[in-house]
Amino acid sequence: MVTLKELNTPMKIVWCPGCGNFGILSAFKSAIIELGLEREQIVIVSGIGCHGKIVDYVNTNGFHGIHGRVLPLATGIKLANPKLTVIGFAGDADCYDEGWDHFCHAARRNVDITLIVHNNMILGLTTGQTTSTSQPGFKTKSTPFGAISPSLNPIANAIVSHATFVARGFSGDPKHLQSLIVEAIKHKGFSYIDVFQPCVTFNYLNTFEWFRKRIYKLEDHEVTDKWKALEKSLEWGTRIPIGIFYKEERPTYREHLPHVKSKSLSMMSIADMDISEIIETLM
Ligand SMILES: Cc1ncc(C[n+]2csc(CCOP(=O)(O)OP(=O)(O)O)c2C)c(N)n1
Numbered sequence: 110m111v112t113l114k115e116l117n118t119p120m121k122i123v124w125c126p127g128c129g130n131f132g133i134l135s136a137f138k139s140a141i142i143e144l145g146l147e148r149e150q151i152v153i154v155s156g157i158g159c160h161g162k163i164v165d166y167v168n169t170n171g172f173h174g175i176h177g178r179v180l181p182l183a184t185g186i187k188l189a190n191p192k193l194t195v196i197g198f199a200g201d202a203d204c205y206d207e208g209w210d211h212f213c214h215a216a217r218r219n220v221d222i223t224l225i226v227h228n229n230m231i232l233g234l235t236t237g238q239t240t241s242t243s244q245p246g247f248k249t250k251s252t253p254f255g256a257i258s259p260s261l262n263p264i265a266n267a268i269v270s271h272a273t274f275v276a277r278g279f280s281g282d283p284k285h286l287q288s289l290i291v292e293a294i295k296h297k298g299f300s301y302i303d304v305f306q307p308c309v310t311f312n313y314l315n316t317f318e319w320f321r322k323r324i325y326k327l328e329d330h331e332v333t334d335k336w337k338a339l340e341k342s343l344e345w346g347t348r349i350p351i352g353i354f355y356k357e358e359r360p361t362y363r364e365h366l367p368h369v370k371s372k373s374l375s376m377m378s379i380a381d382m383d384i385s386e387i388i389e390t391l392m
């Protein structure tokens with residue numbers, strides 16, 4: 110079983126002191142240890158942004174991709190080799206802006222991957238502009254008169270897009286987040302966790318304190334009830350729920366492909382495949 114020491118890398122962590130990303134990093138490593146996964150089994154994928162550095166800080170296989178494309182990369186890796194445990198780390202701009210179109214399709218396809226979104230409601234790496242989860246009225250360099258449009262609701266969107274595991278965590282509560290990550294990785298199908306990850310340098314509004322005053326844990330909540338999940342996902346303001354909103358069992362994408370089911374595409378022989386008939390139809 111992998112130890113915390115083995116999961117660490119020699120890379121210097123360059124996140125700002127106190128950044129919410131630290132809570133996600135620590136919760137993730139603890140979840141891997143709790144699950145008893147080996148490093149070789151895991152592939153982590155990230156986008157571009159402060160969050161993307163997480164690939165440098167965990168000693169597993171890793172792919173630091175391009176902005177907005179965590180989900181296509183994670184999907185491709187999992188489809189090529191189903192034996193791997195694939196976890197994508199995206200930023201809110203990364204996933205909910207530039208990569209938004211991939212989100213609903215990944216959810217409805219139900220490829221067996223996990224997506225963790227570091228939602229700091231701001232573009233961190235580019236030094237503080239609004240994203241689609243920024244609060245209306247939020248003044249930044251890109252919105253000097255305040256953000257105009259209502260915020261996007263990723264949890265509600267995931268539920269209506271048929272995601273089979275939908276949760277929200279808070280990086281200020283890494284123990285709770287660890288339990289969500291464990292459940293998400295164990296889940297068969299697309300599992301998604303939106304994580305409140307305060308950016309202590311640029312987001313002066315959605316601070317650790319702001320979240321602590323508002324968040325509460327979902328308890329006595331029927332996770333298989335889609336209507337209830339949707340109702341909870343709309344709750345925002347003085348009280349904001351965290352925890353598992355929705356969960357269902359549905360065949361994964363690969364289970365709909367009986368000819369490849371449990372085989373790695375990379376291991377399949379193409380030597381005796383005859384595709385001449387298909388080619389004929391294209392002529
Ligand atoms: C294709 C592409 N578009 C835009 C950028 C510029 N860019 C770099 S990081 C970033 C956004 C970072 O914000 P977020 O995804 O929320 O991550 P954070 O830095 O807050 O972790 C953008 C737009 C880029 N590098 N590549």
Ligand code: SF4
Nearest residue numbers: 125128159233308309
């Ligand atoms: S800019 Fe914000 S998100 Fe980026 S490392 Fe600093 S505190 Fe974290």
